[in-house]
Amino acid sequence: MSSSSSLSKHKLNDYAADSALPSPLEFHVIITRIFLDNTLVFHADSSATIKSIHDKIHSITGIPVTERRLFYGGKQLHSEQTLAECRVQNFAKLSLVGRMRITKLPKACQLIDEIVSCIFIMCKETHPLNVPTEVKFILEEFWSRMDLEQASEYLRIFGASSAPKALVMLYMSPDRMNRLYADEAIVHFLGLNKTILPKHSYHEYVLVIFEFCKLLKGPAGIDDPLYCFCRGRLAAMMKYIEVGKKAGIEIKDVFSFVEELATKLSDDLLSSVHPNRFYGPSLVDISDFSSFVAPLVKEIKGCDPIVFPLTDVPHVYRDEVRNLFEIFHDLLGKLERCLGELENCINSDLKRSHGVRDCHYLKLMKELNSISKIYSGCEGLFWEIMKSTKGAFCRLVVMCAKRGEDHSWIFECKEVTNFDARRHLAMMMLPRVKANYEVRHEMLIDRSHLLAESFEYMKHAEIESLRAGLFMEFKNEEAIGPGVIREWFLLVCQAIFNPQTALFVACSDDRRRFYPNPASKVDPVHLEYFGFAGKVIALALMHNVQVGIVFDRVFFLQLAGHTITLEDIRDADHLLYNSCKQILEMEPEAVDQDALGLTFVHEVEELGIRKTIDLCTDGKTIAVNSENRRQYVDSLIQLRFVMSVADQVEHFAKGFADIMHCRHLQKSFFKCLEPEDLDWMLHGSESAISVDDWKAHTKYEGFKKTDDQIIWFWKIVEEMTAEQKKILLFFWTSIKYLPVKGFSGLASRLHINKTSESCGRLPSSHTCFYQLSFPAYPTSDVMHDRLSIILQEHVGCSFGTL
The missing domain is CATH 3.90.1750.10 (Hect, E3 ligase catalytic domains)
Known part of the structure; x- marks a missing residue:
């Protein structure tokens, strides 16, 4: 360890003076490690304890007591001893050295001691110009020496030292360059993520990140970028470690992050509705909140839902359970307000609701749904609120649900969804067609x-x-x-x-x-x-x-x-459905009198050969009666519609x-x-093709909608039969069945294109672009004749050219 050369002039006067003792001693404390010429000069009475000397060294250098030891005459001086008991003489030279740890990696310990020493020097008003470079160099050497097998030990050494505290102290110093060096060093450490470190070292890694969070939270504040970064790294690692007393991080520790993130989410929800746009809480905050809640949820899951008030419910995490309950209701209440506002926008001004695409309400809903399962009545409350704002909920699903995300929680209550939402969720499970x-x-x-x-x-x-x-x-x-x-x-x-x-x-x-x-x-x-x-x-x-x-x-x-079940086979085999229904509805006495004459067998025909199949072991010997008729029907349905087509x-x-x-x-x-x-x-739409809808989704190139040819065209289409309209649509687009939303459900509008060809040419189509092309026919009769030829000759093969 070392200190700046200016420390050599520091005098310690009037320290623990005692008039009964001889004059104060003057002694020098030599700081070993990097700068050997750095010396502290002290004056103290011989009755002063070694602990008081350590305290004064700490006030001057900032070096923690736990990281150093004092030696005199080759012997370590212990805290409870006095200078007299240690026989410290006037003008004696004491050595201040870093604490040596029992480890197989003494060089790593030495490097950490040097890093800490350099940082304390940097925190002084003046320091040698090469110190920042020295810190960076030593840090790089420390991490470069670490291999995967030794990762746990290196992390343990780093965490057990005062290196995290020293780096945070450097980050909080008023010097801008010091802050930058500290920020770079801490971010570099946090870059040792799970893709680099072996799994057996995750625990030690998380403990160090947790230490950084604790050290930064107070002086830097929860909005500080570096603190938020550290908290985010800790959240990302939560699923890879155990939380508890033996682990070094308890649920109570983790829950403090839940509370601060819940406050931020609550504030963000309050301010998320903007006059022209919806801003939800950040995805990072929601994700971190979820990660920190998970250990508590895991601890409680599997138990009966918790009933409030908690007066008669003993729980080791009683306070956390109560606070999470309050957090749930606060966030759900504010989310309900946001959804209500979005619902109003959907009903009155669709353009304004488009801004919801970039918000993350859906992610927060998923987390609140998970929390709701812990408490009695909360899950029902959650879904009731979603039902009351069904329009907003479905709009969020359609606009915000992405591929690769888990949306299974929504399937728990499909009543809150409509066709558009369910179709979107299903389509997100399919791959996207590549443009290439x-x-x-x-x-x-x-x-x-x-x-x-x-x-x-x-x-x-x-x-x-x-x-x-x-x-x-x-x-x-x-x-x-x-x-x-x-x-x-x-x-x-x-x-x-x-x-x-x-x-x-x-x-x-x-x-x-x-x-x-x-x-x-x-x-x-x-x-x-x-x-x-x-x-x-x-x-x-x-x-x-x-x-x-x-x-x-x-x-x-x-x-x-x-x-x-029986009701499911109604359309597939109406005769069998009616027979089974009759068996179940007959009077018990009639069934027991063998009026049906049935046993647990079923006759089937395969490849022209009829054979009998038992519905259960020795089925032919078991008569159907009022007590087993339900079993008979169920077995028959399983054989006929499940087992026979299972492969x-x-x-x-x-x-x-x-x-x-x-x-x-x-x-x-x-x-x-x-x-x-x-x-x-x-299948698509089962409604007849609407010519008005068709016209509303058609654009013109070379024609205007007021041109005679366009007026004639739509009049001819209106007079076509339903089948002729389908044939024309197929010729035009290769689409035989429109989406359920009609023409508005197509990928693009349809086009009618004017060509310069002779009027003797038939219409042609570019089905890829939904484009129908024809020349400016001179009369309605000519156009009708050309379209009639297409409808007669079109037999299902494409006329499109691209």
């Missing part, structure tokens, strides 16, 4: 072998290329781009769900609805085709293409991992999950939706 065509999966398909060739392409495709999107064309056709992809999805889905393919069965009451065919095993590769079908449906959703088919409720619920559903789900990266996401995708939501996403 070069990374997409390329396919060249022969229309005459569309299903077989598409299957082979998918079978041998790299999954990552499929996740990037598709780039394809049909053989011997020039058209490429999104319009061709939309057409391919329509055609390949028609082939997959065609009853002649035998993969899926259409519901008897609704031929648009499909579920897996139990008899699909007639094709030896049928399971591979189900995997292919799963990929195609996931990709169609990813590309936002409505393919005109929907899943039966039974199939949807199985993909979501739900149990199938098919499994392979379809796997194909779907391949596009989504994992099976967990596949189940979450269907769980977050209602069956009707998937209907709208896959």
Whole structure:
């Protein structure tokens, strides 16, 4: 350790004077380590204790007592001894040395002692010019010596020394350069994050960060950038360590950060609603708040919900539990006000509510929902408030929920969501179609072998290329781009769900609805085709293409991992549903008199052969009666709709999950939706095409909407049949089924483009750009004739050129 040369002139007069003792002694304290010529000159009575000398050294140098020892005549002087007892003579020379630690890394200890000494020198009014450079050099040497195996010991040495205190003292000094050096050194230390350090050293690392937080909090304040940075690093490491008495950091210590962050979040919520924009609390503050709350939540979880007041509820963290309860209600109340304001904006001025895109209310809601589960009645209160501001909640979901985030908490109460919110959450689980065509999966398909060739392409495709999107064309056709992809999805889905393919069965009451065919095993590769079908449906959703088919409720619920009940099979097999319903509603006496004549068996036909399957062990010997009829119905439903197609559903789900990266996401995708939501996403609008809506979403290039040709065009369209309108729309856009929101749900507006070609030319389209082109036909009859030819000759293949 060392001090500045100016200290050598420092005199210690009138120190612990005692008239009964001889004149004060004069002795020199030589500070060893870096600057050997630095000496403190003291005057003290021989009755003065060594502790008093240490205290005076601390007041002069700032070097903590714990970091140094005094030696005289080769012996260490102990605090309780007096100068007389230590036989210190007049003009004696005492040595002040750094405390040596019992360690396998003495060089590391020496470097830390030198760092501390240099810092104390820098804190004096004057210091040698090379000291800051010396500190930086020594720090770099200290960290460069640390390898992964010794990381824990190095961190322990650093934390046990007064280096953190010295660095904070340097940061708080009035000298601007000192602050910069300290800031750089502390940030450098905090850069030793979990990606660099081995896991076994995380605990020591966190203890040091915690020490920095404690040292900075008082003098620097909770708004200081360096303190906030240290607190953020500590929050980021909380999930990797245990919290408790044995760990050195207790929940009570951590909870102090919860309280200060809660105050900041509360203040930010109060000021978050701006006349022209919504500003929420910062994402960093919410994330840190969540990290510091987690240990307390973990400690309480698994217990019964806590009932307030806490008078009769003993708890080791009683104060923290009570304070967190108050924090929850404060933040929830202020959040309710913000959502109410947003709700008003949505109802009156949508433009103003757009500013909510950059706020983080949704992240805070997730944390409050987690806290609400601890306390009796709080979870219900949370969801009631969300329901009362459903419009604002759904707007937040649509505008703020991002890919890669966990939104499963929202599925706990789907009543607070609408179709737009649920669809957005589902779409966030699918990959985003890449803009770069070069990374997409390329396919060249022969229309005459569309299903077989598409299957082979998918079978041998790299999954990552499929996740990037598709780039394809049909053989011997020039058209490429999104319009061709939309057409391919329509055609390949028609082939997959065609009853002649035998993969899926259409519901008897609704031929648009499909579920897996139990008899699909007639094709030896049928399971591979189900995997292919799963990929195609996931990709169609990813590309936002409505393919005109929907899943039966039974199939949807199985993909979501739900149990199938009697009410679920109503559409799939109405006859079986009615039979089972009748069995359950019969008078018990009639059933017990064997009026049904049923046993626990079921007859099925496979490949033209009828066979009997037991619904349970020795089912043929067990008669159905009033007590077991519910079991009989449930077993029948499981055999008919679950067990008979389990492999098919499994392979379809796997194909779907391949596009989504994992099976967990596949189940979450269907769980977050209602069956009707998937209907709208896959099939699209079931309403007749509105010509007014069509016109409202069409722009003109070369024409004006008042031109005769445009007036004639829309009059002709209005007179078309519903099927003719679909054909024209498909010719124009390669879209056969509009989104549930109609034309406003498309990616862009439609275009009518004026060409300079002769009036004998038929209209043409660029389906990728939703563009219909035709010349300025001279009369309405000519235009009607040209459009009629298109409608007659269009048989499903693309007329688009790009």
